[in-house]
Amino acid sequence: MAQVLPAERDLRRVIGDGESVPDGEVDGLDESDFLELYRSLVLLRTYDERSVVFHRQGRIGTYAIFWNHEAMQAGAVHALADEDWIFPSYRESAIGLLRGIPAATILQWWRGHPTGWWNPADYNVASICVPIATHVPHAAGLAWGKKLRGENACSIVFFGDGATSEGAFHEGANFAAVMGAPLILFCNNNQWAISTPLEAQTRAETLADKAVGYGMPGVRVDGADVLAVYEATREAVERARAGDGPTFIEAVTYRAAPHATADDPSAYIDAERVEQEKRNECVGRYERYLRRLGVLTDELDQQIRGEAADAMRAGIAAAEAEAPADPGLVFEHAYVQPPPELARDRAELRRVLGGNEG
Amino acid sequence: MAQVLPAERDLRRVIGDGESVPDGEVDGLDESDFLELYRSLVLLRTYDERSVVFHRQGRIGTYAIFWNHEAMQAGAVHALADEDWIFPSYRESAIGLLRGIPAATILQWWRGHPTGWWNPADYNVASICVPIATHVPHAAGLAWGKKLRGENACSIVFFGDGATSEGAFHEGANFAAVMGAPLILFCNNNQWAISTPLEAQTRAETLADKAVGYGMPGVRVDGADVLAVYEATREAVERARAGDGPTFIEAVTYRAAPHATADDPSAYIDAERVEQEKRNECVGRYERYLRRLGVLTDELDQQIRGEAADAMRAGIAAAEAEAPADPGLVFEHAYVQPPPELARDRAELRRVLGGNEG
Amino acid sequence: MAVATRELTLVEAVNDCLHHELERDDSVLVMGEDVGRAGGVFRATAGLRDRFGPDRCIDTPLAEAGILGTAVGLCMAGWRPVVEMQYDAFSYPCLDQLITHVGRYHWRTKGGMEFPITIRMPYGGGVRAPELHDDSPETYYVHTPGIKVAIPSTAADAKGLLAAAIRDPDPVVIFEPKLHYRTLRGEVPEGDHVVPLGEARIVREGDDVTLVAYGSMVPLCEGAIDALDGEASVELLDIRSLKPLDEDALLAAAAKTGRVAIVQEAPRVCGFGAELAAILAEKAILDLQAPVLRVTGYDVPYPYWTIEDAYMPSVERVVDAVRRLLAF
Amino acid sequence: MAVATRELTLVEAVNDCLHHELERDDSVLVMGEDVGRAGGVFRATAGLRDRFGPDRCIDTPLAEAGILGTAVGLCMAGWRPVVEMQYDAFSYPCLDQLITHVGRYHWRTKGGMEFPITIRMPYGGGVRAPELHDDSPETYYVHTPGIKVAIPSTAADAKGLLAAAIRDPDPVVIFEPKLHYRTLRGEVPEGDHVVPLGEARIVREGDDVTLVAYGSMVPLCEGAIDALDGEASVELLDIRSLKPLDEDALLAAAAKTGRVAIVQEAPRVCGFGAELAAILAEKAILDLQAPVLRVTGYDVPYPYWTIEDAYMPSVERVVDAVRRLLAF
Numbered sequence A, B: 001m002a003q004v005l006p007a008e009r010d011l012r013r014v015i016g017d018g019e020s021v022p023d024g025e026v027d028g029l030d031e032s033d034f035l036e037l038y039r040s041l042v043l044l045r046t047y048d049e050r051s052v053v054f055h056r057q058g059r060i061g062t063y064a065i066f067w068n069h070e071a072m073q074a075g076a077v078h079a080l081a082d083e084d085w086i087f088p089s090y091r092e093s094a095i096g097l098l099r100g101i102p103a104a105t106i107l108q109w110w111r112g113h114p115t116g117w118w119n120p121a122d123y124n125v126a127s128i129c130v131p132i133a134t135h136v137p138h139a140a141g142l143a144w145g146k147k148l149r150g151e152n153a154c155s156i157v158f159f160g161d162g163a164t165s166e167g168a169f170h171e172g173a174n175f176a177a178v179m180g181a182p183l184i185l186f187c188n189n190n191q192w193a194i195s196t197p198l199e200a201q202t203r204a205e206t207l208a209d210k211a212v213g214y215g216m217p218g219v220r221v222d223g224a225d226v227l228a229v230y231e232a233t234r235e236a237v238e239r240a241r242a243g244d245g246p247t248f249i250e251a252v253t254y255r256a257a258p259h260a261t262a263d264d265p266s267a268y269i270d271a272e273r274v275e276q277e278k279r280n281e282c283v284g285r286y287e288r289y290l291r292r293l294g295v296l297t298d299e300l301d302q303q304i305r306g307e308a309a310d311a312m313r314a315g316i317a318a319a320e321a322e323a324p325a326d327p328g329l330v331f332e333h334a335y336v337q338p339p340p341e342l343a344r345d346r347a348e349l350r351r352v353l354g355g356n357e358g
Numbered sequence C, D: 001m002a003v004a005t006r007e008l009t010l011v012e013a014v015n016d017c018l019h020h021e022l023e024r025d026d027s028v029l030v031m032g033e034d035v036g037r038a039g040g041v042f043r044a045t046a047g048l049r050d051r052f053g054p055d056r057c058i059d060t061p062l063a064e065a066g067i068l069g070t071a072v073g074l075c076m077a078g079w080r081p082v083v084e085m086q087y088d089a090f091s092y093p094c095l096d097q098l099i100t101h102v103g104r105y106h107w108r109t110k111g112g113m114e115f116p117i118t119i120r121m122p123y124g125g126g127v128r129a130p131e132l133h134d135d136s137p138e139t140y141y142v143h144t145p146g147i148k149v150a151i152p153s154t155a156a157d158a159k160g161l162l163a164a165a166i167r168d169p170d171p172v173v174i175f176e177p178k179l180h181y182r183t184l185r186g187e188v189p190e191g192d193h194v195v196p197l198g199e200a201r202i203v204r205e206g207d208d209v210t211l212v213a214y215g216s217m218v219p220l221c222e223g224a225i226d227a228l229d230g231e232a233s234v235e236l237l238d239i240r241s242l243k244p245l246d247e248d249a250l251l252a253a254a255a256k257t258g259r260v261a262i263v264q265e266a267p268r269v270c271g272f273g274a275e276l277a278a279i280l281a282e283k284a285i286l287d288l289q290a291p292v293l294r295v296t297g298y299d300v301p302y303p304y305w306t307i308e309d310a311y312m313p314s315v316e317r318v319v320d321a322v323r324r325l326l327a328f
């Protein structure tokens, strides 16, 4: 009988704290990769921080904050090729920025404006999944479908610790394993599902342990260590491309911000732990690492941050310049070939709205 | 960090084949236990074999055969106290016989007659679950509910290898673990889900491996070894009563009969493997064990088999003596306090049916 | 004897009811995602965990089918679970347990066991939220045999119908109009307050046209009636209990004017408005002096929220329907 | 030019269609529980695995939500999945994926991607089976925006509607009347045969009363019409495509007689019969000379099979409805 592959229970880390914990390194990354990763982190961080401000200003709606989740998103995406597909949850709403989706588009999504939606095939980025875990089977199906077609692409699906409780996670993971689908199951374990702590979600010692039940490898990485995330994802991608099927990655972090702008975590969160996480947040950690390496200079940093700030300024300006959506869009894209009833409804709505305008 | 409990990958066995594999023993079983177990096995076997005949004779409807599954059912139930609850699937349709449900009742279930249903609270045996895995959360809820009430009862839920693919299995198992519910998840791994073999169902090395992902112990036993099943269940029950939560038991066997009377497995099954399993089927194995022990004599065997045959003869006679069901029962028990519409519908039906009779 | 009342918002009335019912019957427990530590994402369950402990107000794992499925087992152990689904569209994973088991288990036990589960959830649109926070899924529930359904449109009914649901021996689903959780306030009886299932409520009396609605469409219809002031005398019937249904009240309100429009937020095809119209087409055919109109959400995915107002039945669309009925 | 036909049973016609469509378009694949090695529990998919290989006729794990959820991803990879749900009531676990994603994903991509999924399943009662093998769940599907639904009542339509579904760019659900899988035979065109969605079929012409039905209720209504021979001249309309609906045919058939009974096997409340009646109450009110009657399954759990005949609409109940309409 083959040996079971238990979860790698040690948290993989590359980036140290500059003092007691020494830095490691990752094979095959050159300076441009390092800076590319940094650019991604800063872009995501800027997007997130600006969005919270925009929300307070009433310029976007409720918003799911991803502060301190950037390393998981940037590290994982850097390990993918362009033909690989990304299946984000609301927590990765802005991950498409790393694939060229304009900031304006994603801002519009949070503004409830139709230009916030995109054609996934244009970026190989699926739509933002709002319901928990239900996109796991989609990602499994896409990966399996690519494999059936003899294409080389794989897919990655992002979900949270809470998502591992849903049947959809289970069914998707199992399908991927059985079909040998080239899928990376990327679990953002920020240890909270809104107000529900991990210990009320599972009794598993680690979430990576769940991989055992699907007969797939499970690995654990420090989710605030962009290089560790990159490396683990790269290995999973290699395995997927080699035809060895899916991998489960548990990226361990801690939610250092409210669940979303509407949430007040003071009733349930451990404020001290949050402060500690904030001190060690992922963008600063990587920045210090790059400075220790001598790769990042003040000047370069300024430039990268400036570019990100510009992108956001341009993004919100473009979003706000967009004309209000045509109410007639209500009937658009419900079907490729809509039933005749919809045309009648559209005409009726136009008549009633027109009557008001007139 | 605590050590993960990997599945016990060795198949636990107690009963040998009388030759190369030596018999073991189980602490705490006396002769009356041995015979009680035998009586249960013979009763279930007789029920099953007679039912297949009754089906051929057109006296019961489609029937899910459980030939060679008797050891799992009898062994597990023997480890329970009367206050413990049993949640059967269709594969354990007759398990209630071991709790005193009359054979006639279960035959009526397969005859589609209302007297085939019972009040679960009378026997602590839940209704036969037809849809796969959806009763796992019920059993978890009952066990958790008993614990919340400070009662000592636990529950056991039976399901197949195929059931482990369903979201309902996953959610139920996880709830049980998180709530520390005194539940035994008993998986009848007969290696087929109708025509779908285990390797098309999962890539896990063993089904017991799935326990790891829920942070509960998983054990594997030979499902055709009634004593191994008993012992594993007894340990799980002890754990449950001690407040240590659920246990996953994988009982490994092989489906040596069609899925159900309507199924023709010739298109997909390995006929040779079936023959091999039949030679080592669970009732005969235990019978030989008891004879080696000197516990079972020809005379006793005759008596036990005679009793079972009598029970079945009486059962089918009672079932067939039952008056045809009143069509008015259609409206019965839909609600405790039915909406007024139902009374109107019932009156209308009576009028129309009466009109025909008149 | 005057009943003491307090002015509460709709969600406060829900919270008040839960406190009262958990106090009254110690077999009642509340369970769901974030109902405990956080007191619910809308604070409907606030304070329950502190008062009744974590065994009677339970933060569950994130698994709606697991929530409803374990609730079935909890009933078998003697509990009366009040289950929260966090949002309408996030209740869909529980439909399998609902249809397969919750609606059938009492029948399966030949009446031997009861399954007094209450499922409550915020429902409906207009709240400027990302997709899947806006659905009106009552059809999926009310079409399911063995299930009862009620939808309050006032703070007092939010308490009274929920109390009736919790005390009912059958499974009952309560949809709470989240758009009005905090905007609708009203006098709510303190302590015991039960609004029996199966009784509709006449909101406005009128002679020309009858509007039939429930949930968040009731205040909308009131707005439409106000807009029609002087133009038409409109009767407004709040169905409030979809199953059991107060058919007599429906038929009486239809007969009174002979002109009926039904207003429902859910998509049209097989919405509950279709059921109401079908009942009228069978049982009020001689009373009807005009077509039975339906003003509903459209049969399309609930839209991006900047244009959701065009999707939802509006005062304009209801007024238009009334005028068409009058002109017929 | 005469089209070559063969006499087939309803399930053989399904099988014939699948063979033809997989041959015709190599992006079509079939997936589900036991569809491969066993050829389906009703043998609807027999022979496909041998002919097209295990990558185009796939035995999946036992997980209905996983089946439909992976089908969404397969579409994104360019496949046209034809998904089998083994039985009506075992499709309920897939409702979450259906409502949450299948009906909305095309919209979500701003029309950029298509999700040409076909879901087919045997449905309906009368087959003397244990519980949950007998449901008529079309309401759950047809109420869901973004989804189309069709239900054949003949062998030729079983092929033609399924072909239309597979070629349709939108998700389509086909319910196959399992009671008639082997008892209904008919001439079925060989090769290409498409019955467009959205076209009803006049089964019998008549002047006194109109029966409207679909699926297994169509042959039932034919039986009722035969029983009424000499007593009444009855028009029978087979709706066959629930969404899109052939409203013109419905209104014409209703107008022709002014007396309409709708026959549906599903429970009554919010069944598709309610939708049809509601359309008549709105658009045919001046044509109606009698109440619109519904003959349906009851709003109770589908019963034990020895008494299922009392649950299902019967010839007697349909005849009774026709007589009541005539006597009105």
Ligand SMILES: Cc1ncc(C[n+]2csc(CCOP(=O)(O)OP(=O)(O)O)c2C)c(N)n1
Pocket (backbone or CB within 6 Å): A091, A130, A131, A132, A159, A160, A161, A162, A163, A164, A188, A190, A191, A192, A193, A194, A255, A259, C033, C062, C086, C090, C093
């Ligand atoms: C099916 C479903 N149920 C409930 C919700 C409401 N909800 C939104 S986020 C969330 C918590 C998710 O936690 P987790 O999976 O850990 O992801 P995180 O938000 O921490 O990234 C819940 C319950 C939902 N979106 N979908």
Ligand SMILES: Cc1ncc(C[n+]2csc(CCOP(=O)(O)OP(=O)(O)O)c2C)c(N)n1
Pocket (backbone or CB within 6 Å): B091, B130, B131, B132, B159, B160, B161, B162, B163, B164, B188, B190, B191, B192, B193, B194, B255, B259, D033, D062, D086, D090, D093
């Ligand atoms: C939800 C659901 N889907 C499909 C079915 C149809 N079905 C009946 S038995 C069966 C196979 C079950 O296999 P397994 O879980 O291994 O149990 P076994 O029959 O082998 O005991 C299937 C697919 C069902 N009963 N319920």
Ligand SMILES: [Mg+2]
Pocket (backbone or CB within 6 Å): A160, A161, A162, A188, A189, A190, A191, A192, A193, A194
């Ligand atoms: Mg989380």
Ligand SMILES: [Mg+2]
Pocket (backbone or CB within 6 Å): B160, B161, B162, B188, B189, B190, B191, B192, B193, B194
């Ligand atoms: Mg099996």
